[in-house]
Amino acid sequence: MRRIHYNDIADKISDICIEANYSLSGDVIAAYEKALEMEKSPLGQEVLRQIMENSQIAGKEGMPLCQDTGLAVFFVELGQDVSIAGGLLSDAINEGVRQGYSKGYLRKSVVEEPIFGRRNTTDNTPAIIHTEIVPGDKIKVTLDVAGGGCENMAALKMFRPADGIEGVRQFVIETVRNAGANPCPPVVVGVGIGGDFEKAAILAKRALLRPVGQPHPKMEVAAVEEDLLKRINQLGIGPVGLGGNITALAVHIEIHPCHIASLPVAVNLGCHSSRHKSMVV
Numbered sequence: 001m002r003r004i005h006y007n008d009i010a011d012k013i014s015d016i017c018i019e020a021n022y023s024l025s026g027d028v029i030a031a032y033e034k035a036l037e038m039e040k041s042p043l044g045q046e047v048l049r050q051i052m053e054n055s056q057i058a059g060k061e062g063m064p065l066c067q068d069t070g071l072a073v074f075f076v077e078l079g080q081d082v083s084i085a086g087g088l089l090s091d092a093i094n095e096g097v098r099q100g101y102s103k104g105y106l107r108k109s110v111v112e113e114p115i116f117g118r119r120n121t122t123d124n125t126p127a128i129i130h131t132e133i134v135p136g137d138k139i140k141v142t143l144d145v146a147g148g149g150c151e152n153m154a155a156l157k158m159f160r161p162a163d164g165i166e167g168v169r170q171f172v173i174e175t176v177r178n179a180g181a182n183p184c185p186p187v188v189v190g191v192g193i194g195g196d197f198e199k200a201a202i203l204a205k206r207a208l209l210r211p212v213g214q215p216h217p218k219m220e221v222a223a224v225e226e227d228l229l230k231r232i233n234q235l236g237i238g239p240v241g242l243g244g245n246i247t248a249l250a251v252h253i254e255i256h257p258c259h260i261a262s263l264p265v266a267v268n269l270g271c272h273s274s275r276h277k278s279m280v281v
Contacts, residue, residue, distance in 0.1 A: 002079075002137035004281055006086035006095075009139065012279045013074075013096020016143050018104035020277035021069050023059035024052075027211040028274045031249040034213075035186060044244025048186075051239070051272055065273045066184075069106035070145035072097045072127040075206060079136035090129055093141070098123040109148065130202060138280055142209055145275035150187070150268070153179035156201055159263035168193060168265050169228060175267040176232050176248065181241020186249045188212055188270035189232065193263070194256035200264035207252040208270040216253055225251045239272070249274070 024032070029052070036048045058065045074093055084092065101108055101124040110125060111118040128146075155175045159167050172191055179187075192203025215222035228251040238244025249272075258264060 001081055001083050003083045003085045004139060006084060006088075006092045009084070009089065009092040009141075009281060010096040010099065012281055013093050013141065013143075014100035014103065016141070016277040016279050017072060017097055017100030017106065020143055020145050020275045021064045021066075021104060021106055022062060023065070024055040024273065025276070027213065028249070029055070031212040035246045035249060039239070039244050039246045041238055041242075041244035043242050044239045044246060047239035047242060047244075048246070055273075064104070064106055065275065066147065066271070067107060068109065068147040068149065069101070069104075069124075070147045070275070071109060071151070072101075072124060073144040073146050073205065074127055074129045075142045075144070075209065076129060076131040077134045077140040078131055079138045080133050081135075081137040082139055089131070089139075093129055094125040094127055097125050097127050140278060140280045142278040143276060144205060144208055144270075145273075146205075147184075147271050147273075150183040150271050153183045154201075154204070154266070154268045156197070156204075156264070156266040158197065159265055161261070161263045163263060165224065168263075169224070169231070171265055172228055172251070172267055173231055173235070176237075176269070177235055179269060180237060183269040184240060184271040184273075185237055186239055186246050186272050188274050189228070189248050189251040190268040190270065191228075191251065191253040192256075192266040192268075193253060194258040195264060196258065196262070197264055199256055200266040201268070203254040203256055204266035204268035207254040208268060208274070209276050210252045212274060213250045214252075218255075221253050221255060225253050 108124040190207035192200040237247040
């Protein structure tokens with residue numbers, strides 16, 4: 001059994017909260033370079049250049065990419081041979097968020113009660129934490145920075161199996177069309193298919209963590225991703241909603257077994273910054 005101390009986890013969580021908010025990852029930059037070659041609108045091209053320049057300035061000056069530094073959502077792969085010393089894993093993650101959002105001068109955007117009062121917790125906690133027990137003696141944590149503009153445009157629908165893949169396609173496209181400029185395109189479209197009501201939503205969120213543009217390993221799923229990306233980019237929404245043929249950088253689909261009577265589908269959109277970061281301890 002390997003022992004990992006609470007403080008070591010909190011320190012690393014603090015670091016990735018800052019890093020994710022300060023610069024675009026390499027896969028996102030590569031996606032922008034490709035998008036710039038494909039965008040036909042001069043205004044759209046200029047927007048893409050400004051987004052890339054914004055990332056360079058943010059990284060150089062140590063400033064957030066966006067004023068909405070989001071809700072911290074974590075996917076944790078916890079090795080079954082790990083013991084946490086000094087406290088609970090969830091507390092260590094929240095302490096890391098608390099420290100990172102303070103040290104990084106990141107906006108605190110969490111309210112403690114969703115309906116009555118809506119008072120700010122002042123430290124961006126509690127985080128959303130999804131934990132999976134896996135073999136091994138390490139902990140892998142992946143952070144997704146979920147901005148309000150994107151989260152508000154998410155959607156979930158319980159289809160009948162007879163609705164099939166065409167029903168899924170239309171739902172994904174309509175979700176992006178209805179979102180318009182709100183999620184700050186170009187977006188990454190995460191789609192979760194299968195499981196049950198809550199599993200589909202988690203799959204859609206997890207889909208956003210895949211390197212941008214990396215196709216699904218199953219050829220038939222990858223073909224649907226490619227087709228959806230083409231159709232979405234024909235909507236004409238364009239970068240930040242000003243028109244153009246690059247509304248999305250990628251469509252990522254994750255699937256899971258489901259009940260014979262069900263076909264759950266969820267869509268979660270990632271903004272043009274596509275902020276995510278991983279660490280292993």
